Amino acid sequence: MSAAEPTTTILDGSGVGPGGITRVLTEVVRHWPAGHRLRVVAAPPSWPVPADRAADVELVSHQASGRAGAIGAATATLRRVTAGAPRDRTRVLSLSPSAAILGSRLPVTTVVHDLAFRLWPHDLSTAVRQYRRVSYGAAVRRSARLLCVSARTRHDLLGLYGVADERTAIWHPGSDLAAAGDLPTPLADLSRRGGSWLVVAGHAPHKGVELAVDALAELPGHTLAVLTGGHRIDRFSAAVRRAGVADRVLFLGHLPEPEYAATVAGAAAFLMPSHFEGYGLPAAEALRLGTPAVVSPDPALHEATAGRAVRMTAWSAEALVAAVTAAVGGPRPAAGGHGRSWRTATEHLVGLLAAEPSTRPAARVAG
CATH class of the missing domain: 3.40.50.2000 (Glycogen Phosphorylase B;)
Incomplete structure (x- = not known):
């Protein structure tokens, strides 16, 4: 399947929480290429579809209240929207590790931002650590491919979960923002x-x-x-x-x-x-x-x-x-002189989704 061919991508947002991952969701949806359909499942509460998007975007659901309820509802929704979907025209992308992908009837690509719950667990409650252990374990087992936002995260996946580099790729987010507005x-x-x-x-x-x-x-x-x-x-x-x-x-x-x-x-x-x-x-x-x-x-x-x-x-x-x-x-950096645009980053993401993983998911998942 070529990246240029029109497709439907089912985007799972059940693992998206506050902070930079919400920005990733917004910018990816905003810059998803025209002619390709997006169906967003379990977006964060009150998250709006960007008005200036280019693609045909359907907001299927927002996250339900409570962690268990949110994952249960997202799992059921993914099961429903992937059932019977044409495998050659439909892809599933999870923007952060989530156990909800177990409901998908199609292969899943998951974006992994960090493994902080293993490497910096301070201040995390026991319940949060257990939830992330389950969600990351599910992502490693079930995902056909894992996209790491940095070489550091790719290294951590290898060291903590034994995920070979052949099953991962590095995807850097964009870094451009809309023109500055008024100060608070x-x-x-x-x-x-x-x-x-x-x-x-x-x-x-x-x-x-x-x-x-x-x-x-x-x-x-x-x-x-x-x-x-x-x-x-x-x-x-x-x-x-x-x-x-x-x-x-x-x-x-x-x-x-x-x-x-x-x-x-x-x-x-x-x-x-x-x-x-x-x-x-x-x-x-x-x-x-x-x-x-x-x-x-x-x-x-x-x-x-x-x-x-x-x-x-x-x-x-x-x-x-x-x-x-x-x-x-020192001198201030030149504006616009660092990083890549969200349009470029999203085009790269679309290309990675179209590529077939070179290996099957690994059987071993470390705790």
């Missing part, structure tokens, strides 16, 4: 006063925001804007109280894409002092917007930014201060 009110007020801000991704415990908070005392003249995505982390609030810098930290809730782009584009630097990443899309987006990026020593972040970010030499506040000082003191 707190930053607009700060900008009018001539203030400068640093932005840090902060919607999950492994993002290392506590390092940015501890570094703030040695970074005078900057306010720290924490992007929570609507998921405020208690330990980060506690770190702010402990450091006594509440007057210089802004916790921002979920931002519409234009406000997000304006916030990042207007920052003195974008920080990702993460303890673990599978890729690091926000850092790549910052560079593409022309904002200096500072990243931790994590290898996936180095890969996502192609070595163009200033890299911390250790996971410490001191190393972050040195990296921010270097980033802010």
Whole structure:
């Protein structure tokens, strides 16, 4: 089956949660090529189909409430929509590992973003670790092919699950954003006063925001804007109280894409002092917007930014201060000069879906 031939792709979103994976869903749907049909199963609650899409898109269902209910409903829906579908004209793509793919009557390709639940399980409840163990195990067993967003994730699949490289491929997401809009009110007020801000991704415990908070005392003249995505982390609030810098930290809730782009584009630097990443899309987006990026020593972040970010030499506040000082003191990156567009990334994804896997799924799945 050629990638140029019109097809129907059933896109499973049951494993998609807050953060960068939701952006991946939105941009992939937005840039899916015209003439190819998409049927989206179990999209996140309230997720809207992009109005500026090119393809024929049908939103079959949103995620049901509760983890068990969401997976059960998605499994049943996948079973229904794949039953009787022509195998030579229909493909199934899961945007993140999910046990719901067990309901598919057709081969499945799964995108794997990271294996954080195995390599950085801190702060995850026992229930979440067990759920991810089941969902990732199902994805490894059932998927005909696994697409890894970084070489680091591909390496982790081999080491933890014994998945041979012949059964995987690397797919880097796009990094372009819509033109920047208005700043959120707190930053607009700060900008009018001539203030400068640093932005840090902060919607999950492994993002290392506590390092940015501890570094703030040695970074005078900057306010720290924490992007929570609507998921405020208690330990980060506690770190702010402990450091006594509440007057210089802004916790921002979920931002519409234009406000997000304006916030990042207007920052003195974008920080990702993460303890673990599978890729690091926000850092790549910052560079593409022309904002200096500072990243931790994590290898996936180095890969996502192609070595163009200033890299911390250790996971410490001191190393972050040195990296921010270097980033802010140097020339700003050229806007649009890093990464690839979502259109290019989606075309690559469509091509990977059309390719036949060279090996069958492995029988062994490590716990």
